Amino acid sequence: MTENPTTPDVTARTSAEPTFRYTPALAQEIELRWQDRWAARGTFFAADPVGGLPDGDGNFADPSSSSFFVMDMFPYPSGAGLHVGHPLGYIATDVTARFRRMCGDNVLHALGFDAFGLPAEQYAVQTGQHPRVTTEANIANMQRQLRRLGLAHDPRRSFATTDSDYVRWTQWIFLQIFDSWYDADAVRPDGGTGRARPIAELEAEYAAGTRALPDGRAWADLSASERRAALNDQRLAYVSDSPVNWCPGLGTVLANEEVTADGRSERGNFPVFQRNLRQWNMRITAYSDRLADDLDLIDWPEKVRSMQRNWIGRSHGAKVRFAIEGGQEVEVFTTRPDTLFGATFMVVAPEHPLLDEVPAEWPDGTRDTWTGGHASPVEAVAAYRAESAAKTAVERQADAGRKTGVFTGHLAVNPVNGALLPVFTADYVLMGYGTGAIMAVPGGDERDYAFAQAFDVPVIYTVDAPEGTPDGARTGDGAIINSSNDTISLDGLSVPEAKAAMTAWLVERGLGEATTTYRLRDWLFSRQRYWGEPFPVVYGDDDQPIALPVSMLPVDLPEVPDYAPRTYAADDAASSPEPPLGRNEDWVNVTLDLGEGPRQYRRDTNTMPNWAGSCWYYLRYLDPTNADAMVSAELERYWLGPEHNATAGEAGGVDLYVGGVEHAVLHLLYARFWHKVLFDLGHVSGAEPFHKLFNQGYIQAYAYTDERGAYVDASTVTEETGPDGTVRYVANGVEVQREYGKMGKSLKNVVTPDEMYEAYGADTFRVYEMAMGPLDLSRPWNTRDVVGSQRFLQRLWRNVVDETTGQVTVTDDAPSEETLRALHRAIADVRAEMEGMRPNTAIAKLITLNNHLTSLDRVPRAAAEAIVLMVAPLAPHVAEELWERLGHERSLAHEPFPTADEAYLVEETVTCVVQVQGKVRARLEVPPTISDTDLEAAALADPAVVRFLDGREVRKAVVRAPKLVNLVV
RNA sequence: GCCCCCGUAGCCCAACCGGCAGAGGCAGUCGGCUUAAACCCGACGCAGUGUGGGUUCGAGUCCCACCGGGGGCACCA
Numbered sequence A: 001m002t003e004n005p006t007t008p009d010v011t012a013r014t015s016a017e018p019t020f021r022y023t024p025a026l027a028q029e030i031e032l033r034w035q036d037r038w039a040a041r042g043t044f045f046a047a048d049p050v051g052g053l054p055d056g057d058g059n060f061a062d063p064s065s066s067s068f069f070v071m072d073m074f075p076y077p078s079g080a081g082l083h084v085g086h087p088l089g090y091i092a093t094d095v096t097a098r099f100r101r102m103c104g105d106n107v108l109h110a111l112g113f114d115a116f117g118l119p120a121e122q123y124a125v126q127t128g129q130h131p132r133v134t135t136e137a138n139i140a141n142m143q144r145q146l147r148r149l150g151l152a153h154d155p156r157r158s159f160a161t162t163d164s165d166y167v168r169w170t171q172w173i174f175l176q177i178f179d180s181w182y183d184a185d186a187v188r189p190d191g192g193t194g195r196a197r198p199i200a201e202l203e204a205e206y207a208a209g210t211r212a213l214p215d216g217r218a219w220a221d222l223s224a225s226e227r228r229a230a231l232n233d234q235r236l237a238y239v240s241d242s243p244v245n246w247c248p249g250l251g252t253v254l255a256n257e258e259v260t261a262d263g264r265s266e267r268g269n270f271p272v273f274q275r276n277l278r279q280w281n282m283r284i285t286a287y288s289d290r291l292a293d294d295l296d297l298i299d300w301p302e303k304v305r306s307m308q309r310n311w312i313g314r315s316h317g318a319k320v321r322f323a324i325e326g327g328q329e330v331e332v333f334t335t336r337p338d339t340l341f342g343a344t345f346m347v348v349a350p351e352h353p354l355l356d357e358v359p360a361e362w363p364d365g366t367r368d369t370w371t372g373g374h375a376s377p378v379e380a381v382a383a384y385r386a387e388s389a390a391k392t393a394v395e396r397q398a399d400a401g402r403k404t405g406v407f408t409g410h411l412a413v414n415p416v417n418g419a420l421l422p423v424f425t426a427d428y429v430l431m432g433y434g435t436g437a438i439m440a441v442p443g444g445d446e447r448d449y450a451f452a453q454a455f456d457v458p459v460i461y462t463v464d465a466p467e468g469t470p471d472g473a474r475t476g477d478g479a480i481i482n483s484s485n486d487t488i489s490l491d492g493l494s495v496p497e498a499k500a501a502m503t504a505w506l507v508e509r510g511l512g513e514a515t516t517t518y519r520l521r522d523w524l525f526s527r528q529r530y531w532g533e534p535f536p537v538v539y540g541d542d543d544q545p546i547a548l549p550v551s552m553l554p555v556d557l558p559e560v561p562d563y564a565p566r567t568y569a570a571d572d573a574a575s576s577p578e579p580p581l582g583r584n585e586d587w588v589n590v591t592l593d594l595g596e597g598p599r600q601y602r603r604d605t606n607t608m609p610n611w612a613g614s615c616w617y618y619l620r621y622l623d624p625t626n627a628d629a630m631v632s633a634e635l636e637r638y639w640l641g642p643e644h645n646a647t648a649g650e651a652g653g654v655d656l657y658v659g660g661v662e663h664a665v666l667h668l669l670y671a672r673f674w675h676k677v678l679f680d681l682g683h684v685s686g687a688e689p690f691h692k693l694f695n696q697g698y699i700q701a702y703a704y705t706d707e708r709g710a711y712v713d714a715s716t717v718t719e720e721t722g723p724d725g726t727v728r729y730v731a732n733g734v735e736v737q738r739e740y741g742k743m744g745k746s747l748k749n750v751v752t753p754d755e756m757y758e759a760y761g762a763d764t765f766r767v768y769e770m771a772m773g774p775l776d777l778s779r780p781w782n783t784r785d786v787v788g789s790q791r792f793l794q795r796l797w798r799n800v801v802d803e804t805t806g807q808v809t810v811t812d813d814a815p816s817e818e819t820l821r822a823l824h825r826a827i828a829d830v831r832a833e834m835e836g837m838r839p840n841t842a843i844a845k846l847i848t849l850n851n852h853l854t855s856l857d858r859v860p861r862a863a864a865e866a867i868v869l870m871v872a873p874l875a876p877h878v879a880e881e882l883w884e885r886l887g888h889e890r891s892l893a894h895e896p897f898p899t900a901d902e903a904y905l906v907e908e909t910v911t912c913v914v915q916v917q918g919k920v921r922a923r924l925e926v927p928p929t930i931s932d933t934d935l936e937a938a939a940l941a942d943p944a945v946v947r948f949l950d951g952r953e954v955r956k957a958v959v960r961a962p963k964l965v966n967l968v969v
Numbered sequence B: 001g002c003c004c005c006c007g008u009a010g011c012c013c014a015a016c017c018g019g020c021a022g023a024g025g026c027a028g029u030c031g032g033c034u035u036a037a038a039c040c041c042g043a044c045g046c047a048g049u050g051u052g053g054g055u056u057c058g059a060g061u062c063c064c065a066c067c068g069g070g071g072g073c074a075c076c077a
Helices: A010-014 A024-041 A088-102 A118-127 A131-147 A164-178 A199-208 A224-232 A284-297 A302-312 A337-342 A377-390 A393-399 A446-455 A495-508 A617-621 A633-640 A666-680 A753-759 A762-771 A783-800 A817-835 A839-854 A861-871 A876-885 A932-941 A943-949
Strands: A067-072 A106-109 A180-187 A193-198 A237-247 A252-254 A273-282 A315-324 A329-334 A345-348 A406-413 A420-425 A437-440 A512-517 A537-539 A545-547 A589-593 A598-603 A656-659 A693-695 A699-705 A718-721 A727-731 A734-741 A910-916 A919-926 A956-960 A964-968
Touching: A024 A753, A024 A762, A024 A876, A067 A088, A067 A617, A067 A633, A088 A106, A088 A656, A088 A762, A088 A817, A118 A131, A164 A180, A164 A237, A164 A545, A164 A666, A180 A199, A180 A284, A193 A199, A193 A284, A193 A666, A199 A224, A252 A273, A284 A302, A284 A666, A302 A666, A302 A693, A315 A337, A315 A495, A329 A337, A329 A345, A329 A437, A329 A512, A337 A495, A345 A446, A377 A406, A377 A420, A437 A446, A495 A512, A617 A633, A753 A762, A762 A783, A762 A839, A762 A876, A783 A839, A783 A861, A783 A876, A817 A839, A817 A861, A839 A861, A861 A876, A910 A932, A910 A943, A919 A932, A919 A943, A932 A943, A932 A956, A932 A964
Parallel strands: A067 A106, A067 A656, A345 A420, A656 A693, A910 A964
Antiparallel strands: A180 A193, A237 A252, A237 A273, A315 A329, A315 A406, A315 A512, A345 A437, A406 A420, A537 A545, A537 A598, A589 A598, A699 A734, A718 A727, A727 A734, A910 A919, A956 A964
16 A cells, blocks of 8 residues: 555544544534535525525525625536546635625525536447436536535536426527527617517518518518528528538537637647538627627626637728729728728639639739749639648648738729739638738738738838838838828828728728628537537428427437447548438438428437537526526526626626636637527526626646656655755655646646545635635645645634533633734724635635634634634635534524624724835834824934934925825935 | 736745735744654744836836746738
8 A cells, every 4th residue: 555645644643632623534524514414404595586496494585685696617527527626616606605695695606517518428439328327427426526515505506408408498599599680770778789689570571571681582472481591591590501610530510719720629639621511600790799899898807808809809991892904893801991002912812702703814014923833814823722722721820921822813903093903812811801802011011011022012101111110011100101192192191090081082982981890700500419409490391490399399319329420530621520310310300290280301410519508507597497488587687687786787697707717708708699699589687697707727736757757646756955955856766857737647646625625624625725825826736735724724623622622612701902903803804805805815814813812811702703704604614513512503604794893993003114215214103193294293303213314404205194204305 | 929917935825006025824943842752832034026227205016128937819901
């Protein structure tokens, strides 16, 4: 048997110790007992206002009470088990929730599971075991590990996204989105313009002729199938044949957000290829402006807000139409219309329709560098298009910066001066952004400049620069030059002025208009996997999707013999997705009566992405058992609605949402989108789902490698300080190298919560995690530091209980003045730190108070009870135990958090620092109420000050009564 | 390449609106308790805040440049 030095030998120690010492064994006994009691009593049942779930005593909440909704990011029940980094966020929310409850808020805190997804499916593929079995086992294991932490969750509100009852409502929301269209001109209740409306209203307007179809056809002339197609085109959830990210290695298509910048899948790191495939999309782009603008309504870290703004990528500019010699016209998008006079060529994406026809011969003036060695534009363009189409995203990424392209033979006419511009095609212009075509201004854009250098195209500067400015694009502000024609001159204007003037000129002449473009693309919503929500739609003879009626929900997954999608070699770009659900003919082909009599339909064989379930789970916590609605309107308003408490704000939302920053764009953007659709349709009362977002840091760990570079078990490493003060790390007598990073099995540095429960107990573990540092910073785990938190709780225990007899030792005598001051100072400080979510400093203040109490012969009951209550959010089990031993029958979970008496916070005297020339030269004990004049006089009279002034005249005295005087000579 | 966060004692970290650099913990040293040791109790802090400039009566805190660590974005016109 090998001894683990991180784990003290509990059994050997207890025999020599007093019976009632707060040892790990006693901690464990206390913790398990209280966890059972809390469960039996329903201590943490959150009370709904009348009509929902009552609290543990069967009482409902006053509808006017202040609600507080705390949430953790939805965990995925992994089979790997937890390490000590995982619970950090759960402990933080638990501490906050317990604190808020003691402050009088009606707190709702629950935890469900995001249980669809790849790992369970992949495990199922390997073992042949149904993913539901794996998932449920993992959930049970995770619930066991988390229960041992003593989290004050409402267990009645837990669920998994894989529950058939939950899937029903996920599918119901999908149908709401499917049955909607975006009316960009409709006025919202909140005064803004643009909102989702039921598709039936669009159909009615089409039928009545009050709204024209986009293509001008008459509704009356359309067949039923054509009408269906016309409506399907407008839906917020729609099927389209468009370029998608196909990942052969995973056998599924992926959303843009799931693909990394270098063209690989975020999960699995497989190559991703562009393929035209028929897939489901969500029209999230309709909400681009609202998703960007409403970031101002919520209390989120600036980092996450800027990541979302970046992802949405709104940019303002102009569309400009250029005539092409020979009759066509190309529209470009630019954010710099002020540089039009500097355009010396044009570039279109290789996929641009202009290239479907190109001149047969190179025009006059064609330079050798432009042709790529081809005899004609037709050949050159065909070759470049083929080359570009064959490039993978990975290759494209690797080539970024290196400019390739070819002249198309087309010449464009610059609308401001009639100059003929060669039109190139190059893959640095993307078909998917703007119009897929740009006017190239090498004098004002670095990419264009690089291209101009490579292809020998002239440069015209439109922004002035001082003599000696090096060549290259001028991208900053400055005075405009070289920019005038008969009807407009931008010369001398600043860049912003010139933008406005040029845009106005273009609009006036019908050559262009001001416009806004977005980087955000519609959300690709179908996956070719088994373990996800089936789409609640079927297809008829015309291949158009038809929604199933709500009465047919949920559509459950069929039992299939094989859960695996067809996967391919990761680089097999020519392969096509083949969903596992398609292998079940009995399920796919159904006879249904959808109002036209029984007919044969085909089901959709795709499933929804993992994000679907996590887009709305916060709503289900509020009303987990509702069979008639995803959430009742009353409960939604009480827990989540606008102004539901003093800090909720006009957009409403979850009061505190804690999770890692890795979901900054994906989950948080998707969920905001769904919430806004539900808001438009009247199903929720606020515009935003999450009011305050908090990103916790990560718990990192040291790992050690030996001379071969192999990892050695971190728990066997000891630290040695040499005579010269240098530190080396040694394992088994051999020096090893330390590195800092993640905790992981392969790094041999994993510490688990189970080990901590065993060696210290859950309360010590909680206190240590909270004491390590600010919640939002990452910090290294150090098992040997945990003992500090254990000593704190042991000392607290000893301040109340005699270790040998088990008797409560507190005295009913009144506390001394000194103790009262220490107590009330601590109460005021701890409250402030807890309110600011700084448990680390709150713990420091509690330790200070506890150390003071330790110095007393007997601890006064008033002080003991107060500190027990203040410790309760952090170390709830030992606090409950002490509270009970102090003679209280009920749990302290709902006891009021102590309030400081101002009288004990006022100091009798304060130390005033006297500085001469900014250096501290004397200290004065003065009353806190002293006036500036009196303080200055006192300072000037101080002998030490007189000595340092040395007769010099005081030029200026900075007085900040009562703490500081600074004398300047 | 661009943007964001973080650098304070051997280690993890405090320091409010710019006002005495130290709250708390670990490690360490000394003392007490003990036959002895562990536990426990008590005491002990010359690090001037990554580096270099600047603003200010006064800078860990504000500004500029750089160095180190972490993260995000990256041909988006």
